[in-house]
């Protein structure tokens with residue numbers, strides 16, 4: 485790793501170990517990543533050369549779903565779990581382009597997200613960032629920064645883009661999702677995007693998902709490509725909004741959204757649901 489990278493790394497950021505948010509940043513063409521992250525990205529690209537397309541599809545899914553929540557579901561407060569590094573089209577920018585006073589609480593546990601989040605996101609009376617672990621929902625609910633912006637008596641947009649697949653089976657991701665959803669008011673909406681293993685429906689894609697999972701776990705110690713049933717279970721007790729759980733580019737594409745089905749097309753899915 486070039487010395488300059490060590491010198492320029494913000495305090496608390498470990499450049500000797502890769503991080504999920506920095507590898508993802510690299511896939512999105514960002515600059516907040518280090519040699520160690522680029523090595524992991526290179527290994528992932530061997531298996532899924534179109535991984536950058538999958539990362540972009542996730543951001544496009546975020547753009548369309550947050551817009552839907554703000555413009556059509558009337559959501560004015562958002563809790564974004566595993567928010568990642570700021571990039572183009574952050575949640576508060578999309579929501580506030582529809583409803584200027586929309587409030588957003590970003591949550592992440594990676595120190596680099598907090599450094600850049602504080603610097604780049606408008607941390608003001610409508611937006612904040614909370615350094616917390618998604619596996620501790622109660623701490624996030626009780627945090628004064630969360631309480632300061634979110635009224636839990638009103639509907640909330642709970643956003644879990646690309647985060648639940650970073651929880652291992654033994655960390656009970658369905659239980660974590662349930663713990664976030666349970667306290668929310670009726671009319672709240674939940675958005676999830678998640679790595680997917682299509683199994684026998686697409687055997688070739690399934691093999692690629694297995695291989696990607698192996699590489700992620702070897703280098704990052706995380707990453708689960710779950711079955712459709714496992715992902716649908718996160719939405720238990722909620723009403724899935726049309727078109728249901730689908731490959732990301734198929735969730736209400738606009739006239740200018742043109743996805744090219746590649747190797748990752750069926751391995752990244754998402755959906756939106758309403759709490760009755």
Ligand SMILES: C[S@@+](CC[C@H](N)C(=O)[O-])C[C@H]1O[C@@H](n2cnc3c(N)ncnc32)[C@H](O)[C@@H]1O
Nearest residue numbers: 505508566567568592593594617618645646650
């Ligand atoms: C793939 S990125 C997704 C970023 C953003 N949500 C998006 O979809 O564009 C996953 C993010 O989840 C964060 N993350 C992973 N495990 C976490 C945990 N247990 N608690 C909080 N954040 C976590 C990572 O630091 C990373 O920023």
